[in-house]
Amino acid sequence: MPDLQGYGWLLIDGLMLTLGVAVASMIGALGVGLLAAMGKLFAPRAGRFLIEAYTTFVRGVPELVLLLLIYYGVPTLIQNVAAGFGLDWSLSINPFAAGIGTLTLIYAAFACEVFRAAYLALPPGQREAAYALGLNRGITFRKVELPQMMRHALPGLGNVWMVLVKATALISIIQLPELMRNADIAARSTRQPFTFFFAACLLYLGITLVSMWGQARLERWAARGTLEARS
Structure with missing residues (x-):
């Protein structure tokens, strides 16, 4: 066991903060993602175009760039626009x-x-x-289509969760004291970077293993009716 001093x-x-950010972001991503998917399938052409532009842009730009753009770029842009109208805003x-907002959008x-x-x-x-x-259309979606959609979507959503958890390490760049940020503080204080970054690796791996176990159980639970029908 490494000496964490x-x-x-x-x-x-x-x-704890990493898990909080990951869970909140995943909940938001599920809600926004479901609405966007329905928009891609059923919205008018203009709506489908906007949603397609959003998903293409977000999936094509690195997460770190989007995080810096939202955290540093957006306040600066708003301040510059306000200054153009003679307003002195500090945002x-x-x-x-x-x-959470950036990871949710991504x-x-x-x-x-x-x-x-x-x-x-x-x-x-x-x-x-x-x-x-x-x-009617709404009841059909809620009672018939959505439950079956979730069964098909679980493996893909599990992968989204795994990647999201690892992406939380990026928010250390905006000084949020999540796992990587605190591991870096401890490593600098003790001058033992291998010890603390390796400990962080083990914690991330632990989250992944628990998530894989939970996902497997959830997939078996969601498929219980189909498995019985096949047998």
Whole structure:
């Protein structure tokens, strides 16, 4: 067991913040991603174009660039625009909000494609049968299509979660005291970078292993009806 020289509490604090940011960002990404997927499938042409532009831009730009753009660039842009109107505004974004907001926007774009593919994987006969029973569009989506979509989407969403957890390390660049930031502080204080960065690696790996176990159980639970039908 590596000697953390009393800095273990700092890593635990960072781990808790990392998990908080990851969970909040994933919840936001699921909500925004589902809405974006439905927009891509059913919105008018102008709406589909805007959503396609959003997902293409976000998936094509590195996460670090987007984080710096939102945290440093947006306040500066707003201040410059305000100065053009003779206003003296001083604006800053909370690092916690910036981290969650940026990760939500980024991984909502990936979740959007997962949800869209899951919807397209549904047999058309499912919704046709629902309409034949007199169900309207909204009830058909909630009661028939969405539960089956989630079963198809779980593997892809699990991958989104894994990547999102690792991407939380990027928010250390905006001074948010998450796991990597605190590991760096401890490493600089003790001059033992290998010890603390390796400890951070083990903690990230622990999150991944627990997530893989939970995802496998969730996928088995979601597929229980189909497995019984096949047997």
